[in-house]
Amino acid sequence: xxxxxxxxxxxxxxxxxxxxxxxxxxxxxxxxxxxxxxxxxxxxxxxxxxxxxxxxxxxxxxxxxxxxxxxxxxxxxxxxxxxxxxxxxxxxxxxxxxxxxxxxxxxxxxxxxxxxxxxxxxxxxxxxxxxxxxxxxxxxxxxxxxxxxxxxxxxxxxxxxxxxxxxxxxxxxxxxxxxxxxxxxxxxxxxxxxxxxxxxxxxxxxxxxxxxxxxxxxxxxxxxxxxxxxxxxxxxxxxxxxxxxxxxxxxxxxxxxxxxxxxxxxxxxxxxxxxxxxxxxxxxxxxxxxxxxx
Amino acid sequence: xxxxxxxxxxxxxxxxxxxxxxxxxxxxxxxxxxxxxxxxxxxxxxxxxxxxxxxxxxxxxxxxxxxxxxxxxxxxxxxxxxxxxxxxxxxxxxxxxxxxxxxxxxxxxxxxxxxxxxxxxxxxxxxxxxxxxxxxxxxxxxxxxxxxxxxxxxxxxxxxxxxxxxxxxxxxxxxxxxxxxxxxxxxxxxxxxxxxxxxxxxxxxxxxxxxxxxxxxxxxxxxxxxxxxxxxxxxxxxxxxxxxxxxxxxxxxxxxxxxxxx
Numbered sequence: 022x023x024x025x026x027x028x029x030x031x032x033x034x035x036x037x038x039x040x041x042x043x044x045x046x047x048x049x050x051x052x053x054x055x056x057x058x059x060x061x062x063x064x065x066x067x068x069x070x071x072x073x074x075x076x077x078x079x080x081x082x083x084x085x086x087x088x089x090x091x092x093x094x095x096x097x098x099x100x101x102x103x104x105x106x107x108x109x110x111x112x113x114x115x116x117x118x119x120x121x122x123x124x125x126x127x128x129x130x131x132x133x134x135x136x137x138x139x140x141x142x143x144x145x146x147x148x149x150x151x152x153x154x155x156x157x158x159x160x161x162x163x164x165x166x167x168x169x170x171x172x173x174x175x176x177x178x179x180x181x182x183x184x185x186x187x188x189x190x191x192x193x194x195x196x197x198x199x200x201x202x203x204x205x206x207x208x209x210x211x212x213x214x215x216x217x218x219x220x221x222x223x224x225x226x227x228x229x230x231x232x233x234x235x236x237x238x239x240x241x242x243x244x245x246x247x248x249x250x251x252x253x254x255x256x257x258x259x260x261x262x263x264x265x266x267x268x269x270x271x272x273x274x275x276x277x278x279x280x281x282x283x284x285x286x287x288x289x290x291x292x293x294x295x296x297x298x299x300x301x302x303x304x305x306x307x308x309x310x311x312x313x314x315x
Numbered sequence: 316x317x318x319x320x321x322x323x324x325x326x327x328x329x330x331x332x333x334x335x336x337x338x339x340x341x342x343x344x345x346x347x348x349x350x351x352x353x354x355x356x357x358x359x360x361x362x363x364x365x366x367x368x369x370x371x372x373x374x375x376x377x378x379x380x381x382x383x384x385x386x387x388x389x390x391x392x393x394x395x396x397x398x399x400x401x402x403x404x405x406x407x408x409x410x411x412x413x414x415x416x417x418x419x420x421x422x423x424x425x426x427x428x429x430x431x432x433x434x435x436x437x438x439x440x441x442x443x444x445x446x447x448x449x450x451x452x453x454x455x456x457x458x459x460x461x462x463x464x465x466x467x468x469x470x471x472x473x474x475x476x477x478x479x480x481x482x483x484x485x486x487x488x489x490x491x492x493x494x495x496x497x498x499x500x501x502x503x504x505x506x507x508x509x510x511x512x513x514x515x516x517x518x519x520x521x522x523x524x525x526x527x528x529x530x531x532x533x534x535x536x537x538x539x540x541x542x543x544x545x546x547x548x549x550x551x552x553x554x555x556x557x558x559x560x561x562x563x564x565x566x567x568x569x570x571x572x573x574x575x576x577x
Contacts, residue, residue, distance in 0.1 A: 207399040210367050215416045216387045225412070229403045308403040310446030 056085055083279045088286065091279035104280060108266060108287045115250050115262035116291055118178050122185025122253075123246035123295070127239060130190035134197025134231075135223065144198070155191045159252055162187060167257040177257050184253030189242040196238035200231025236303040243295040251288060263288050317376075318343050318468055318500045319364055324373035326359055332525035333359045336373070339519065339528065343467075346494060346501045348511035348518045350557065351564070356526025357504045358472055364502060365393055365470050378467055389417060391468035392461030396476045398453035400445035400460075407432070407441035410460045417464055431459040434493060451482040458490070462497055469494075471503045475510070487513060491540055508561070512536075512553045513545060520557060522564030529564030532557050 059082070066077035075081055092105040133151070137144045163184050170180040204227050212222045254264025263284060270281040319341040326334040333356040341347050349357040362368045363375055366382040377385035385391065392413075400409045407428045414424045432438045435455040445453055454474055461469060475483040487510060494501055505511050511518045515534050522529040534553055536544055544550055 205399065207395050207397060208401065211393065211395075211399055213367060214365055214386060214391065214393045215413045216389055217416050221416055225415075226401070229401065232403070308444060310402050310444075 119250035122182035126186035126189025130193025138201035181253035185249035188249035200234030204230040335525035351521030355521040398457040
């Protein structure tokens with residue numbers, strides 16, 4: 022009989038709640054452990070006067086609580102407002118670049134993956150260049166994109182989105198290609214027996230089969246797009262995003278290192294937020310036997 | 316007119332001769348079992364009938380046209396040993412897949428899916444996903460899907476091979492009921508002598524290296540078959556007859572043997 026039929030819904034809900042509570046508890050335990058590790062390392066090195074691998078003091082390893090406190094202070098860069106408000110504003114700006122870049126890159130990657138999966142010649146011909154595109158340092162590509170798109174009178178933030186897309190499309194393309202070939206051989210024969218067209222085989226079988234692979238790539242790409250957006254801001258001299266903040270607080274580092282650390286924290290949170298959105302989408306979209314999930 | 320006409324079909328995979336000069340005619344409404352040891356080409360013969368693989372020589376006529384055209388016209392439904400259901404589709408969506416591809420409208424699809432669910436006694440499970448069902452239930456969905464578009468011919472490749480004996484016997488009964496109800500022609504590949512005798516109107520015994528038909532046993536058990544059929548003396552006689560045919564085919568001396576690579 023089906024597993025669903027024997028389990029009562031009440032029990033299942035209770036189990037779900039229990040599991041969720043456990044996860045939240047685990048999250049805080051790990052967080053506390055990391056905090057303790059940081060502070061413990063710091064205290065031990067300072068106490069013993071150890072200088073390897075690097076000198077520990079308030080500029081290399083500020084107190085965690087100082088970093089959090091910095092978020093509520095007014096910024097020393099003098100642009101006004103509490104640091105947290107500035108950073109959230111910057112994060113929202115960077116998020117827009119990253120989100121547009123992600124959508125762009127994921128779409129291009131998906132279409133490319135599907136296209137390459139349909140033709141061996143295309144795959145042999147184009148794949149080396151797709152791979153080569155990722156060996157070029159993003160810092161070398163970024164100014165070219167900014168200058169080129171600048172001549173087309175495109176908004177500067179969009180150039181940054183394109184740079185983020187450049188980092189995003191690759192994992193999606195590769196995994197889509199892999200996923201398109203993952204369709205079960207019998208399932209393909211079944212489609213043949215129904216006289217399905219190539220297009221129908223793609224949409225009704227190959228793409229659904231590829232979804233777990235595609236989502237694995239999207240998770241990688243989601244965080245990569247945030248990194249791409251931040252890096253993209255540097256050569257395009259955009260001041261409104263997290264990249265701009267990083268440049269500014271870098272200059273103030275010897276004065277007040279906590280601001281840069283706080284910025285990094287917000288950037289990390291933005292990356293995690295992107296990741297979680299994809300995770301949620303995956304839970305909604307991918308219907309697969311538990312043992313067949315990638 | 317015969318539903319399937321296999322004419323001097325030979326199939327080679329490299330140096331391995333999977334089928335050698337097969338002749339077989341299947342009449343409308345027949346239930347044919349293909350039986351034989353592993354490597355005798357029974358599955359290959361089924362796949363040739365369904366145009367899932369080409370013939371090396373000879374031709375296959377299904378419903379009076381080449382197998383390829385019959386496939387394009389959706390003249391047959393197929394059931395594999397694995398249910399091969401699509402994980403991301405519910406039971407009812409799985410059953411309606413061939414109907415979608417045949418461009419049935421939504422209303423007609425829903426009505427047919429309901430009819431099929433009742434036929435395989437899965438009413439109430441239409442919104443479950445395949446992986447929430449037992450193996451036997453999955454295979455019933457697979458049969459419903461194969462029959463959903465009323466194909467003239469049903470091709471079944473060891474459909475109950477992965478199931479336990481109890482489930483297998485129950486599904487045998489169900490399959491006979493469905494066969495009588497739908498009036499389609501069935502070609503059924505199996506390893507089990509008892510299953511072949513119980514289900515079929517004719518059992519085609521095959522022998523390996525190279526794969527060929529060694530004999531055909533007419534099953535004259537009365538219709539409809541019931542649980543009691545398995546206990547009739549005639550049933551045992553026929554089982555013995557098929558078993559002897561199998562051994563005869565396997566031991567026949569002086570036959571040319573092709574080197575098998577697989």
